[in-house]
Amino acid sequence: MEQTPGPAGPPLTPRTAVVWSVLRAELDRRPAAELTVLDVGGGTGGFAVPLARAGHRVTVVDASPDALAALSRRAAEAGVAGRVRAVQGDADALAGLIEPASVDLVLCHAVLEVVDDPAPVVSALVGVLRPGGAASVLVAGRAAAVLGRAMNGHLDVAATLAADPTGAAGARDTLRRRFDVESAAALLAAAGLTVEEIHGVRVLADLLPAAVADGQAAALVELERTLAAQPPWRDVAAQLHLFARRPA
Ligand SMILES: C[S@@+](CC[C@H](N)C(=O)[O-])C[C@H]1O[C@@H](n2cnc3c(N)ncnc32)[C@H](O)[C@@H]1O
Numbered sequence: 001m002e003q004t005p006g007p008a009g010p011p012l013t014p015r016t017a018v019v020w021s022v023l024r025a026e027l028d029r030r031p032a033a034e035l036t037v038l039d040v041g042g043g044t045g046g047f048a049v050p051l052a053r054a055g056h057r058v059t060v061v062d063a064s065p066d067a068l069a070a071l072s073r074r075a076a077e078a079g080v081a082g083r084v085r086a087v088q089g090d091a092d093a094l095a096g097l098i099e100p101a102s103v104d105l106v107l108c109h110a111v112l113e114v115v116d117d118p119a120p121v122v123s124a125l126v127g128v129l130r131p132g133g134a135a136s137v138l139v140a141g142r143a144a145a146v147l148g149r150a151m152n153g154h155l156d157v158a159a160t161l162a163a164d165p166t167g168a169a170g171a172r173d174t175l176r177r178r179f180d181v182e183s184a185a186a187l188l189a190a191a192g193l194t195v196e197e198i199h200g201v202r203v204l205a206d207l208l209p210a211a212v213a214d215g216q217a218a219a220l221v222e223l224e225r226t227l228a229a230q231p232p233w234r235d236v237a238a239q240l241h242l243f244a245r246r247p248a
Pocket of ligand 1: 061062067090091109114116
């Protein structure tokens, strides 16, 4: 079984390094096991394909046929088409697509900020997890969006984002909501998950000039890793990663 990630895995970037660190620790708990993984809104398979290459069976549920077609191509190119299943469907209807209590690890990355209502989606994630199974949830952070808009001179948008209870900036916002550490953790806890770890993803990456981010890529990944678990840095990251478990 391959290491995930590693020399043969995906390149570690500020977008992925912290999440892979957390996932790898979970995979390493059962090193010889072929896990049943579900990636909700998994898109083109940035996580699904490396997980399949590491020997796990991965189902991706995504609303976009185009993303799923790209996923299937990517899985075939990686030689893991037999371990990746693409299912077109809505996260809101997950309960009807996946057998209850059948999944060891569920990923839901960059999805809860765009669905109609995140609470039933999180409930559905819990429903498909086996008792003791784990959830990797990545959501957009509100604080980073406020800082980003302000630094770009959009103080009115920053003020709206800071004051709006959902962390959105009206009809023109591309996201329906953003989260703070507390609101994200409360959402998962309300569905019955035990939150074990919270990290910030892209604490610095979006704030740096491209020349710095590209020119010192390895140093940036290391610094992101260092800051990811530490408030206040964690709390102002562009995304918040929550690792949670369905009680056994
Ligand atoms: C921002 S992308 C994230 C992709 C991937 N999870 C990642 O982190 O790289 C959001 C994905 O969620 C999918 N999506 C959006 N709304 C969805 C829904 N209601 N049900 C299922 N998939 C959805 C989109 O098609 C897209 O592939």
